[in-house]
Every structure is written in structure tokens, then in C-alpha cells.
Amino acid sequence: MTEIMTPQNRSSEISNGLIGQPIARVDGPLKVTGRATYAYEHAMNEAAYGYILGAAIAKGRIVEIDSAEAEQAPGVLHVMTYRNAPAQPEFGPAVTPTVPEVFTRARPMLNSDRVRFYDEPVALVVSETLEAARAAAGLIRVRYEEERGVFDLPDRLAEAYTPGRTNAGFETDSAIGDFDRAFAASPVKVDATYRTPYQHHNPMEPHATLAVWSGDEVTIYTSAQTLANFRAGLASTLDIPPERVRIVSPFIGGGFGSKLIVHPDTVLAALAAKVLRRPVKVALTRQQMFANAGHRAEMVQQVRLGADRDGRLTSIGHDVWSATSGFEEFCEQTAVFARSLYASPNRLTRHRLVPVDLNRGEWMRSPGEAPGMLAFECAMDELAERLGHDPIELRIRNEPADDPERGVPFSTRNLVACMREGARRFGWERRNPTPGRIREGRNLIGYGMAAAIRPNYIGAATARVAIDANGRVTAHLDMTDIGTGTYTILTQIAAENLGVPVAAVKVELGDSRFPRTAGSGGSWGAASAGSALHVACGALKEKIMEAARSDDRSPLRDADIAGASFVGGEVRLGGRSAKLADLIGSVAPDGLEATGSIAGGRNTETYSSYSQHSYGAHFAEVAVDCDTGEIRMRRTLSVIGAGRILNPKTARSQILGGMTWGIGAALMEETVLDPRYGHFVNRDLAEYHVPVNSDVPEMEVVFLEEYDGKANPLGSKGLGELGVCGAGAAIANAIYNATGVRVREFPITLDKLLPGLPATAI
């Protein structure tokens, strides 16, 4: 169930219009009837099919590559290797933390005899059918000169280096007060080291591209989250101006951050289509996605918390060591959230990197908070127990008045309200603070909670909106809907602004020819694209009123347009009103069009003057089999304070998905790296476990009503990734409460729990 809590002081800024209504996805019928066309499904009769052959070693060089037999195989059109691939710019230096360079840099494929990671593409076979291409790829013989790679993290922390910045441009370290002294002097301490594993996004739709050249321009049908960046990256790789690249990505079968930059499917499809002068399709196989489509890196995190006996934090330390690719740095901002979450006079956060011979890490849902809060919010639970305090009470005692490191006020912050409301609804008082005491049959029952925090971002965006003489509204943005509900909320925003029904609005997304937005990522999509559309609708209304006022045929001629409202398909002004469609038909029979833009977050005054985050509290109940250690979820509750909720239905789905990711992170997701070969061992969905339906229990989501006027013109805040933040920690804390066993190495699988479970009597 979902509901929106209505506090007594209901914000007057929140309207009663379409925004905020639980409208069903406008693209839902297309998707469930198979009429939403995804990248690889685009019909192109003359398309040829590419299949990628990946390297069998993790580091070294290709000594010999014999593709003669493959070239002679039935249906084969072309075999591309580093020896005959079109020239591409060099890859460039390893350290590229700056935006936009990280998105726009050239990512050449098949341009060298070097192998940098296991399963890196060494050949592309293009054939008349996928099956023929795949069969021929099996006929290519490659001889390698293998070099010894390095893959370990925990044993190589001494080799760590300090990156210049973390992802998203945050300072690598922060230090306030004197952490060491204060921690040493604290009467109550937690000093705990946690490990989080490699993880993979595994969107349902694999990375796939159809490339079609027309002269010196290429159209790319692909699955991408952020079209402008994607276009720039591909243009750099192909060494052509971005204007000659068109990206089309109207439907995306999940991205989770793995579709922000170009991957081998796109580059190789574009190269092969150019060489063959015909359209070429390339998709990554599920197995290939594990090496070639990003991952979350393995991390070691040391969390040190010092408190006085009343439970006030005197010192917060969060140190993160992460693996990173040796050829392209990626430093997840794992400890950055800790700079804003709790009050403490002495603080220290640091990020360090250890290079390994893997492909680059990428942005995986809730980068930073997902692994960081998994560790940190468990450490808070450990501290609460050591203090003998309730975990919620401990957090409330350390609620800061202002952002504890930046010193600026919060735009809105309802963390305490989320925790209190959650405790009431979840029945938190039934939790026994002494672990291992609640038993039902063979099951040990435990309750856990954790806080959630996630920065609110906004990216520069422009929208174009038009209205025709029939009153039909069309909006265009290069925004994407990666399954979050973007089509729907943008439809609501346009419909409410212009006072027309949802059915009168058509939102077109996913084409780089449309006005540029920040795309989908960082939970900024709704705020950025939505605000731009909101501004565009305002501009369109002004145009409509200007036309209405100055046209002889208009019923609103010479009206003072200041008080006009667009409601119920009409324009109302004082006692006068006109049907919107009639008005347009009369004063602008060719229709009207306007654009609107919103500036990027870091350039806005409210961003520098306020600490902007969304907040939540997650609660979990688990059952642990006392004999076998099997952990099964029983129920969860997430109480969310994330500004104005644009659509409770799609918002709820985001939080449900986030909690499901929390289940995965806490209990099952782990890609195992075999250090002998440098390959990910469990590279399919039978062996890489994500939660299935049976793992997902009764889940409840509650939104606290909130309006954040500092965040953006809509009053909303980023929501999508908030659901993941802390969700896994709530589960881990519930497992501890159930069993008394604290596992600090994620995921918490039964083999890690078993040694701590008593050999119970029958």
C-alpha cells in the first residue's frame, strides 16, 4: 500500500491538480502489449548482425588472431579485429574524473593488440544472422601472451592512492575538528570494518544497438539513459561532430546507471555499419555484460563512531578503499553522504583507490549511498547496542540543525519525522533490543531499521511544448524513461499547467534531436526535465494569452492577462472564459510553441545556500531458520520525505524497487572475481542472484507530504535512488536482531551466519 501523509499544515503551494495524482503509466499499454519497440527490436530488414568475441585472458596482448575460417563461414560478411578496425582516437589518460569528459571521451574498440580485462572485445563477426555470427565467432583462434594481472583488494590496501575527486565531483576527503583525538577520547566507540562485493546492474534489457549510416551521418537506435552525453561520447569515438550522430532511445528496459556511457555494442555497431555500408545490430550477451557494461567495485569500509554516554556523537570517521580500473579511474562517492547525515563536531571521511586489471567501474543505482550506507547504518546499529539505546533514539539525538560539514541550512529535512512515523506504523516497540530472543517455530525473528539520505541534484534541461488548434499538447525533450515513469509525470506536468486532460497530452522522449536535458541518472530526471517542461508550459501560456489579448477574434481581447488560469480545458480570466481549443483555433490556427529551460544545480543560488537531500527511514522484519541460517524477508516499511510527490504510484514503484535492491545487496548480490584468471565467475542470472518474487515480502511505502521550494519550481526532490539508500542496512540490522550474529561482509549468506548459530537441540 502507499499513502501520502497529510500534516495539519498542508502546504499552500501544493495544488489539487493532476500533479500528485496516482495516474497509471501512460506508456504501460504499449509495454504490456509488446508495442513499445526496444533497441534491438527495430525492424530493419537489411540489417546485419554482429557478435562480439571476448578475450580469454585478463591482461596481456594478442600474439596471433586467425579469423580465416570464420571469414569463410556461411553468411559471414565481415570479421573486425584490431588489425582492420577503422582508425579511432586513442583512449586517453586513466584519470578522468571531470564531467563532462568522463562521458564524452572517446572509447575506441578493437584498436590495439592489448588486452586490458577479461572478455574485452577482440573481434566482431558480422553475419546475415545472429546465429551465423555467433557460430563463426567460435571459429576464431586467438593466441595470447598473458601477463600477470592484479585483482585483489583487501590484501593490497597499502597500495591505495588518493584520487583527485570522487564521482560527481565531490572532495575526496573531508576533515572537521580533530577526529583522532576525539575518537580516542570517546567513552563509547565502534570501530568496524565492512566489505561490500562487486555487483552488476543487470538491467532486463541488455545493451544493444542498431546503427544506420546515411552518408556521413549515423542514427543509433540504442538503450541509453542520457542522450546528449551518449552522443558526445560516440561522436568522439567515431571522430565526427556530434551533430552527425543521432541517438534514438524511446524505451529502455532498465539502466540503473549502466547505460550512461557508450559500450562495445554501440561503438562496434557504428564501426561495422560504416565498413559494410548497411545497418548493423549488436547486442551484448548477458555474460558479456558482466565485463563490458560496468559494475560496482568491491570495497572495504572502516567506520569509526565515537559517542558520549548520552549517545551524542563526538566523532564520525568513514574510510573507504575501493577497487578501480587501472586504465580509467572511478571513485564511487561512498562516504560523501556521511558528511550530511548526523551531527558531530569531529569528522573525517576519506576515499582511497586500489587499481585492478578490470574494466572501469560505473554508476550503479545510488552510487555512494548504496555501499556506504550499507556499512555506516550498520555501524550506527552497533553503536546503539553498545550504548544501550534504541537505534532510532540514537539517530534523533544526533539530528543536526544545519548541514554538519557545509554549515548551510537544509532545504527541507524530515528524517526524524520519517523515523517516528515509521516506528509507529511498523510496531517498532515490539522489537526486543536483546538479539535472538523472538522465536516462532524454527524461525528467529528480528526487526531492523536504517535511515536514508540521498542528495538532490538538478541538471540543466530544456523542453519544448506545443499546442495545436485542437487543443492537443505535445512536449519534446531528449529525456529518457528508463522505466521510472517519466512519460507519465511529464504528461501530468504539461496537463496540469495547461489545464487539459492527460489524454490531450503527448510526450515524446528519447531522441537526441529533441531539446537537451540531463537525461535519466542521479534521480534528477523528474526534477530537471519536469522543471524545464513546467517553465516551457509557463512560456506557452504567456504566448497563448498574448495572442488572445491581441487578436480581434478573441473572446479575451484586450484582457489583462495577469490573472488568467488554465483549468478544465478552458482559459479563465475574471468572469470571462474560453475553451482552450477554440481560443487557439481562433487566434493561432497553426498552433503555438514555446521552450523553457532550467539551469544545472550547481549553478543555482539555492544549491549553494542550502543542503538539499531527500530522506527516509526503512524498516525490515526478517525470519532466520535457526538450523540452516536461511534468511527470508517478512515485511518492510519505507517512510519517505522527498519533497512533493509528483505521482504516488510511480514514486511508490521506485521505492519498492529500491527496497528490492536493498534485499539483493543485503542477502544475495555478489559477483565473484577469481583472482587467478581475473574473470567474474558467476556471470549469468542463475548464478548472480537478485531477489525473485518469492524473496520480496509485504512492502509498505509511505510518503510524508513535503514541498521543497528551494529544490526546483515543482517542489519535488530526487526519489528514485533513495529507496536503495540504507535499505540493505535495515535488513542486516534485522538479521542481527534476530540472531545476535553480526556479519560485516556482504552479502549476508547463510554460510556466514551458520558459525554463529548455536547447534540447537531438536
Next chain:
Amino acid sequence: MQPFTYERAGSVRAAAAAVAAKPEAKFISGGTNLLDLMKLEIERPTHLVDISRLPLDRIEETPEGGLRIGAQVRNSDLAADLRVRSRYPVLSQALLAGASGQIRNKASTAGNLLQRTRCPYFYDRNMPCNKREPGSGCAALEGFNRMHAVLGASEACIAVHPSDLAVAMAALDAEVETSLPEGTTRTIPIVDLHRLPASTPHVETTLGHGEMITAVTLPPPPSGRQLYRKVRDRASYAFALVSVAAVVEKNGVRIRRARIAMGGVAPKPWRTLEAEYVLAGAEAADPAFSEAAESALAGAVGRGSNDFKIPLAKRTIRQTLAAAVEDA
């Protein structure tokens, strides 16, 4: 996937002969395992003989009071059969604990028994694997072997057999009927169908080339409580870390007879006669359960990340026995 030819067999005899005629030919039924392996080129048959439409899809009563399950009975149909559910519940439970609904709708009884291991090194052609490429070595021995065998393995291979169905069949003393290319038939006890790896892990069964499973017969239902307990990393769609099929018949406070088979711990469904011997005539409680668990795992060897399977298997046996002797 390498090119192959395909034919649909018209009869059991023709099917067996068609496979026997070509050294690289294989039977195909549901294809839920073989097709995946062919796409990855782990299986590279040159010819497929489709046996899915042969009239082997019936479940019949035997004169002895048991059931004869056609080799082509789908897993879903077998699990749902009223006779199976009432007389051999351990079999139905095992089936429903395996795979997913979609796979069970497609997978056949014989194909389930003959599915191949899920060892990830077997699945990656760049890795050494004696089962896939005899003589190349075993990457799992010193590698990621959390899912691997603690019983019955060898230095050449520590892969486990992934079937749940086979474990229940082993506890029920099922027999496999086969048809040989020359037209003769034979009957193989289920526990003798799969071979231990020893030095030839690529030879997985005692079936000859072209020998086809036509049915699995169950003896009359055993008395006592039947239970299938599968311990796994998630609630569904996961292979067993350990599973236990138990058939326990009580006589007052004592156990008259118990049959126990384990899955997830060995290269084949693992019947534990030693544990059964311990339990026969013992009081239906600890210490007999613990003694049975200890004897079932006697000789078990962990290889690192699968060490936990030994205590887990013991705990699971004890729990399952306790559940089986509870008053209904």
C-alpha cells in the same frame, strides 16, 4: 552455437538408432539445459533427435502398485499429478522446489535426470574443466567452489548434480527404464544411473550412446512421512546448497525405517545408507538424528568456500528428520 541437423523421431526405436548412428548426435526434449549449453558451445552436437513428441508422456499404475512415469512427462505435470501428490509427496515437493514455472512446463522427466552441472567453470569455455575438456584440469578445486561437492568428488572434478527430482527419486528407490539402439531394454536403479567423476568426469551416466530413457518406475509408495527440504540462497529459482529427501516410517516412538537422499552435496543424488542404518530401530529423536547426520557426512571433504555445506547438511538432516517424525 554450431550448425546441426535435426530430426523428429517417429518411435523410440528409431530415436535410439538415429542417435547411435552418429557419434556427435544427441537427444533433445524440453531443451531447457541443452539449448543453453549449445549456445555457449559447451555442447556441440552435430545432430539432434527430437524425442519430445514420442508417446512417453503418461503416468501409469504398475501391477505392483507403483507408478510408471513416461520419460516425456513434463515436470509441471508430474508435480501436479494427484497420484504423485498423494502417494509420493516427496517427489512433487522436490519438483516444485526446482527451477521456475516456465522451465518446469518445458522440462521432461528424463531430461531433468540428465541435466548437467551448473559449475561456473564448466560454463566458461576459457576455463580449465575436465568435464568439458578432459585433461584440461579443474578450475573449481582451488577456485570459487561454494556450490560444489563435499561427497563423492575427485581431484578431477568437484561439480554437483543439480537435480532436485533425482534426489527424491533416489529416496524412493526409483528405477530407470531404457531402450537401447539394438531394440533391447534394460532397467537401472536410479542410484546407479549417474557415475562418480573419478578420473573421467566427462562420463556422467552409465547410459551408452544412443541408449534412451523411456520411463522411470516407482515401487509401491513407502509407508511413513515423506519430506523434501531444500536449503538455498533465495526463496525460489536457486540450486540447492543442500537438499534432503526423507522417507521416515515410525513404529511407536521408534523409527522402523528411514530413507534419506541428499542433493547439492555430491556429483550424483546421494543416498545415505549409513545414516539409514543408524536410524533403523532407533528412538525417533536425538541422539539418533545427530548420529545419522554425522554418518551421512562421514568422509565429507570441503574445498574451501563449500566447507559450510558439511555442517549445513548435518543440520538440515536433523531438522528434516525431526519434522518427519512430528505427529501430523
